[in-house]
Amino acid sequence: MTYQYWNPEYEQMPRRELEAWQLARLRETVARSLRTPFYQKRLGEAGIREPEDLRSLEDLRRVPFTTKQDLREGFPYGFLAIPREEVVRLHASSGTTGIPTTVYFSRGDLARWSGFVARCIYGTGCTREDVFQNMITYGLFTGGLGFHAGAEEVGMLVIPSGAGNTTRQFRLMRDFGTTVVHATPSFLLHVEAKMREEGIRRDALRLRKAFAGAEPYSEDTRRRIEELLAIDVYNSYGLSEMNGPGVAFECQRKNGLHLWEDGYIAEIIDPHTLEPVADGGRGELVLTILCREAAPILRYRTRDLTGFYPDPCPCGRTHRRLYRITGRSDDMLIINGVNVFPSQIEEVIMAMKEVGNNYLIEIEKDGVLDRLTVKTEVGPATFRDDTRPLNALKEKIRHTLQASITINPRVELHESGSLPVSEGKAVRVVDKRPRDV
Numbered sequence: 498m499t500y501q502y503w504n505p506e507y508e509q510m511p512r513r514e515l516e517a518w519q520l521a522r523l524r525e526t527v528a529r530s531l532r533t534p535f536y537q538k539r540l541g542e543a544g545i546r547e548p549e550d551l552r553s554l555e556d557l558r559r560v561p562f563t564t565k566q567d568l569r570e571g572f573p574y575g576f577l578a579i580p581r582e583e584v585v586r587l588h589a590s591s592g593t594t595g596i597p598t599t600v601y602f603s604r605g606d607l608a609r610w611s612g613f614v615a616r617c618i619y620g621t622g623c624t625r626e627d628v629f630q631n632m633i634t635y636g637l638f639t640g641g642l643g644f645h646a647g648a649e650e651v652g653m654l655v656i657p658s659g660a661g662n663t664t665r666q667f668r669l670m671r672d673f674g675t676t677v678v679h680a681t682p683s684f685l686l687h688v689e690a691k692m693r694e695e696g697i698r699r700d701a702l703r704l705r706k707a708f709a710g711a712e713p714y715s716e717d718t719r720r721r722i723e724e725l726l727a728i729d730v731y732n733s734y735g736l737s738e739m740n741g742p743g744v745a746f747e748c749q750r751k752n753g754l755h756l757w758e759d760g761y762i763a764e765i766i767d768p769h770t771l772e773p774v775a776d777g778g779r780g781e782l783v784l785t786i787l788c789r790e791a792a793p794i795l796r797y798r799t800r801d802l803t804g805f806y807p808d809p810c811p812c813g814r815t816h817r818r819l820y821r822i823t824g825r826s827d828d829m830l831i832i833n834g835v836n837v838f839p840s841q842i843e844e845v846i847m848a849m850k851e852v853g854n855n856y857l858i859e860i861e862k863d864g865v866l867d868r869l870t871v872k873t874e875v876g877p878a879t880f881r882d883d884t885r886p887l888n889a890l891k892e893k894i895r896h897t898l899q900a901s902i903t904i905n906p907r908v909e910l911h912e913s914g915s916l917p918v919s920e921g922k923a924v925r926v927v928d929k930r931p932r933d934v
């Protein structure tokens with residue numbers, strides 16, 4: 498395999514140089530953050546009054562964590578480190594977990610950000626020959642404009658189609674010969690199902706790659722999309738607090754996401770004890786952004802559960818690779834006392850060929866007990882007069898789920914296309930249990 502690098506000198510920088518670069522950028526970032534009301538106080542309390550107080554990268558551990566709650570409390574300008582007139586853009590988190598949080602960019606920040614996204618895109622083998630259809634929400638969400646700018650920087654022809662409207666997406670793909678798309682994995686599955694429904698032949702399209710991110714998905718889901726659409730799917734990870742897309746991305750090996758360590762310092766902590774996890778272990782990802790002057794954020798608790806591959810990638814990049822993010826330290830479901838991650842359920846049902854592309858997990862109270870219902874879609878062929886195959890499939894799903902999560906779920910089968918589809922992040926879990934106050 499031949500690899501192409503957008504910034505070879507940075508992507509292949511020897512680790513020692515990379516760490517020296519990180520320490521220099523960290524000090525600049527601390528100097529800037531000391532100009533924000535929030536960090537002046539927070540760092541002051543930790544005895545950090547000037548950047549030189551951090552003598553090594555290990556000293557970063559003296560800096561307290563920053564949480565989403567902190568960002569909300571600092572709303573709107575508590576994290577701004579440059580004069581308001583120098584800010585040229587703001588973005589806000591989609592608010593998956595509540596009130597949105599806002600981040601700011603200077604002109605230089607935008608240039609650095611699109612540079613990282615361009616690096617991700619180019620690293621999958623894309624070139625200016627490609628036609629790129631950005632099938633993700635534009636607007637306050639960072640995925641739209643973030644990818645848009647990065648793809649333009651690579652020199653691809655960019656179609657800013659936005660999310661939704663599959664019929665129009667297909668028309669654009671056919672009219673302009675789209676070769677690469679960006680979308681959530683759930684939207685890609687939806688696109689594929691629609692293609693079959695509308696009788697669009699795969700060879701009528703020139704599609705060869707997709708970037709999929711913004712929500713967790715399993716390796717089985719990736720494989721399913723790749724097989725159904727006959728394309729390569731690359732995992733894309735980012736979060737608005739850390740700019741958005743362009744934080745970590747898969748290279749042509751499709752085996753772990755290179756986290757760009759010249760732009761971010763990553764730590765893995767135990768979400769309960771908040772202590773660092775030993776090398777190679779899994780835990781919660783904590784990130785410090787080194788590439789943004791307008792709104793520096795130090796040691797941000799992402800809540801995303803992952804870890805680092807212990808070995809270097811054969812592609813030659815020196816930046817460490819994250820495991821696929823399996824969920825968040827705060828999306829764990831407790832069902833009748835059993836801990837369940839939605840991703841475990843997805844893994845089971847997506848590995849079954851008979852199961853369609855959309856599913857929904859519902860939890861409600863049934864007397865004193867919790868009841869878990871897993872609703873999945875099945876292909877039209879399964880819905881015939883004879884209900885025996887349906888019942889057999891239901892039983893198989895129930896049985897396999899129970900073996901995996903130790904809970905006996907109710908299984909409902911729905912016709913393909915009948916479960917709700919969201920244009921943004923998929924809503925996969927509906928928790929109807931009354932909350933303790």
Ligand code: AMP
Pocket residue numbers: 590591592593639709710711712713714732733734735736737738741799801822823825
């Ligand atoms: P937002 O700030 O709205 O962009 O949401 C960021 C969050 O989306 C992250 O903290 C993750 O929980 C989730 N996310 C983004 N990309 C991925 C991915 N490739 N895999 C799993 N989760 C992701």
Ligand code: ZN
Pocket residue numbers: 748749750755810811812813814
């Ligand atoms: Zn690699």
